[in-house]
Amino acid sequence: MNLISATRSITKFASKKIRNRRNQEAIASRPSIFSFSPQGDQKYRGALYFADGMVNAYQARQWFEPLRQLADRTPLVVIVRNAETAVQLQKECPLPIFYAKTIGDIEMLLEEQEIDAVFYVNQNIRNFQMMRFNRPAHIFISHGESEKAYMWSNQLKAYDYVFSAGEAARERLGKNLSGFDPVQRTRLIGRPQIDVNYESPVNLNPNLPTVLYAPTWEGDRPSMSYGSVSSHGKSLISSLVANGGYNVIFRPHPRSGINNIQYREDLLTIKKELLLANASSSATLVYDESPQWGWQWAVADICITDISAVAYDFLATGKPLMITTPVSQQATVDDSPALLRVPSLSTTEAQNAAAIVGSRLEAQDDSYADLVAHYFGDTQPGASMQRFITSSMEIIKGENHTDSTSVQEA
Structure with missing residues (x-):
C-alpha cells in the first residue's frame, strides 16, 4: 500500500469513528426514543430486525408501509444494531426504532415486551444473534422476489417461516433445498408493496412513453x-x-x-x-x-x-x-x-x-x-397486503394455519 492509499484509509477510518461517536451520543441523549419500552396493551408484539448499515437501508424501506399497516393491528418495533442506521431511519420510519448495541439490549427488550414474531429482510450474519432466542417466531420476508440463487439459500432453513410471493417460490424452494418442506414452511403473501401508493418525485413529459x-x-x-x-x-x-x-x-x-x-x-x-x-x-x-x-x-x-x-x-x-x-x-x-x-x-x-x-x-x-x-397469486388491489397482514397476525396470535392455500385465496 502506497503512502497516498494509506493516508486515505486512515482518514476514512477516522471519519467513520467520529461519525459513530456522534451517532452514539445522539442516541444516548434521547433514550425515550431509541430505547422506549411501552407497557400494557401497547407492548410490542412483533419486530423488524435490521442489523445492517445505511448502504442496505433500501431493503428495510420497502417494508415500512406494509409494516405500518400491520402496526394498525398490533404494536411493532424496528430493532436496529447500527448507530448511524438507527439515527437515520428514525427520521423516516413510521415505526419506533429500538437501538440494540449489544445482545444484552435485545435480551432486555424481549424480557420486557411480548414479541411473538421477528421479521428479517436479508441474510446478514448478525441475524443469528437474534435467532438464538426461542420465543419469537423468526420469519424471513426478504427484500424482493427474484430468480437469483440468493432466493434458495440454505440459510432459509434456519427460519421458522418464509413469506413467499406465490407458487413459483414454493417450486423454487422445493427444487433447490433438500430437507425443506415448502408447503409447511412458507406462507404465500403475494407482494404487498404493489398495494402501496407512492408519490412520484419527478414530472415526466406526459406526451412520451x-x-x-x-x-x-x-x-x-x-x-x-x-x-x-x-x-x-x-x-x-x-x-x-x-x-x-x-x-x-x-x-x-x-x-x-x-x-x-x-x-x-x-x-x-x-x-x-x-x-x-x-x-x-x-x-x-x-x-x-x-x-x-x-x-x-x-x-x-x-x-x-x-x-x-x-x-x-x-x-x-x-x-x-x-x-x-x-x-x-x-x-x-x-x-x-x-x-x-x-x-x-x-x-x-x-x-x-x-x-x-x-x-x-x-x-x-x-x-x-x-x-x-x-408468481404472486391474486394481484387485485389490496389482496397482497391483506395476505401479509393475515399471515403475520396468525403467527403473532399463535393460530394454526391449517390450509396452506387459504391465505393465498382469501
Whole structure:
C-alpha cells in the first residue's frame, strides 16, 4: 500500500469513528426514543430486525408501509444494531426504532415486551444473534422476489417461516433445498408493496412513453454477476437518449459500484450523459437516486432490468418487461417460467434499444396473466397486503394455519 492509499484509509477510518461517536451520543441523549419500552396493551408484539448499515437501508424501506399497516393491528418495533442506521431511519420510519448495541439490549427488550414474531429482510450474519432466542417466531420476508440463487439459500432453513410471493417460490424452494418442506414452511403473501401508493418525485413529459431501466448491482461473487450496467447500460441509454422519443428513468441498484471500480465508473458515464442530454431534450431523463422504490412502477410504461427482484416487482404490474441476458458465464441462471417467457435483451440488442422498446410497446402483450398469478397469486388491489397482514397476525396470535392455500385465496 502506497503512502497516498494509506493516508486515505486512515482518514476514512477516522471519519467513520467520529461519525459513530456522534451517532452514539445522539442516541444516548434521547433514550425515550431509541430505547422506549411501552407497557400494557401497547407492548410490542412483533419486530423488524435490521442489523445492517445505511448502504442496505433500501431493503428495510420497502417494508415500512406494509409494516405500518400491520402496526394498525398490533404494536411493532424496528430493532436496529447500527448507530448511524438507527439515527437515520428514525427520521423516516413510521415505526419506533429500538437501538440494540449489544445482545444484552435485545435480551432486555424481549424480557420486557411480548414479541411473538421477528421479521428479517436479508441474510446478514448478525441475524443469528437474534435467532438464538426461542420465543419469537423468526420469519424471513426478504427484500424482493427474484430468480437469483440468493432466493434458495440454505440459510432459509434456519427460519421458522418464509413469506413467499406465490407458487413459483414454493417450486423454487422445493427444487433447490433438500430437507425443506415448502408447503409447511412458507406462507404465500403475494407482494404487498404493489398495494402501496407512492408519490412520484419527478414530472415526466406526459406526451412520451416512459422507459424504466433498473439494473442490479455487480454482485459480490461470480454466481451473482447479473448486473448489466457495464455490458448493456451505456449503449442502451445512448440509444434511448439519441432517439429522443422516450422519457427515461435510470434506477441503479443502491449497492452498484461497491465491489467493481469499472461498474462505478460506467454509472458516472451514464449519469453525465443523462444530465447533459436532459438540459436540451424534450424528453424527461432522470438519474434516479430517490430513497423510495415503488413510484417508478406506476409511471413507467415498460421496464428493462436484470435477473433481480425488480423484474418480479414490475411483472406484477402486467406492463411490458424485458430482462437482460447476463454476460458472465458463471452467473447462476435458472430455467424459471418467467425467464423462459419474458423477452430477453442481449448486449448486441442493447445498442438498438430504442427500436426494440418501440416494438414491445406496440405489441401490447398481455399474455402474462397466468404467469403473474403463478408468481404472486391474486394481484387485485389490496389482496397482497391483506395476505401479509393475515399471515403475520396468525403467527403473532399463535393460530394454526391449517390450509396452506387459504391465505393465498382469501
